[in-house]
Amino acid sequence: MKDKNHRISDRLDWNLLRTFLVIAREKSISSAAVKLHVTQSAVSQALRRLEDQFGRRLIERHHSRFYLTAAGEEVLAAADTIYGNVAQLASNVSDAEEQTVGRINVLVASRIHSAVYDAFWAKFHKAHPRIEVELEVMPSSEIVKIIQQKGATAGIALCKQIPKRLEHKIFLQQTYGLFCGQYHDLYGKSDLTMEDLLGENFVSFTSDALGDSLSPLTIFRDQRGFSGTVVASSSQYDEVKRLLVAGFGIGCLPEHSVQADLEEGRLWRLPPDEGVCTANLYFLWHEDAQRTAAERTFLDAFKAHIETYPLPHRLLATLPAISVE
Template identity: 65%
Template structure:
């Protein structure tokens, strides 16, 4: 490695001690061509400007200004310093401008508790837009039963939640996300499959596949109330807290059961499920967007709650149930 020359070492020592304020003062002196005028522009005393000039000359070991009575002249060394100071000042001004205009990038992590299998193109589009806007926010989508979601949010255990909530606790704020119409279905392996003359009376003795929350007082109790009012006498032979597992058991022929109509259109069309009476469905169940009113939230969490709430406001409840984004053509899958 080559050793530094004496001049290089001296220059490094000077630059390490050099104060930007001294260069700025000298730049104003050179622009105003007067110590007193520079003091007025900098809003300091004339003595302070003179001292700054002497310190800069001492640091550089060069005379920067020649003053004889009324004559004011910048030396050759002073011209070099002036040009360097102008360049530095321009770079600093550009840096400040860039920093002031720079948009703060949101970072952090959000923990969203959600019911299983939400079918909504509007919901899918939200996540696409959110990631494009905030690529450094880490997302954890945690699938839980609705009763757990409500309980965890009450304890401020998550950012927000999407779930069924018949009675909203005082600690939570909410907005209706989806209004899901439930109907009764059976699978291709069930003896009622394909029966177009089937009536509600024909269902009363059939065994049921049910959601775990389909009990009196829980989030899906309207389904339990419907069965009770209609006089269904069959047994509940299988349960699950997950949409896809209830659907799997229905397709397997375990019994009849309720599912959100919009979520199984493709299964009905493909012949995996059969829609049973009543014609107008069983009940409408609301899926809520939920968050705790109290407690500290990070920037990422506040952004998510605000952006998702505003996103929902752009669409009607009916539009949120569609399998394609409103205003855009439906995507056609090509089957060979």
């Protein structure tokens, strides 16, 4: 019996099942012929071939009566299931074709602290699960150079001057404050003035040089008359913070990024209360680059996402009360 069933399934013509399904729904050979745009003879022949394959009568007709046999009911149930699965398959294939496929390469400055940024990636992946994402962390100066050379999809970087041919939007507007770490002599002192800081050595970002993306920090030190030297530096946010906590010197970090460190006692806030300077983190892309569908999808999605939120909201540690769905 098992061998016989295998033989039937191997040679079963699925078009005959579809014809049978229409016959059963229409309860008429002639109506089924009209529905299928074929002759009544063709429908009757298809029914006979299907009955021959199963070795059972599937439909009984006596004058005006038309009904399915027990075998016919089984075939109808199976045919309904099969064509329901085929319809779902067609829908899934259609959806799959609409999903953008590809790869994007985004260059980012170290440690972007933003719930809005995190929410974007969650939303983007949910909407475009077949787009492969590569995020590379590097100094802002390198990011700008590579985007100028059309070497990546886009970049997020500090940038003092936007080079020609680069399109841009301000992503984050960061205020830098002055801090020292828990092992520094100034840690815990609440009555400090700017004069108390002038002789202190500095921990700095390597981009903190005249003409570079964080040169306002250099200008601030020069204008205020600091006499200390830069004793430690890094291009990476985490390493600058590590050196500050270790007591190498005083230094600047984005105010919104260190709230947990202040609360947990790793860092101490120093004057001035208004902060040292403001630096913009830009979303950058080359206006003339040839882009894949995946890259175009990413650029459009990121620009639309950040424009949903005012600049101050983009710095929050928790997502503002705006739906990201």
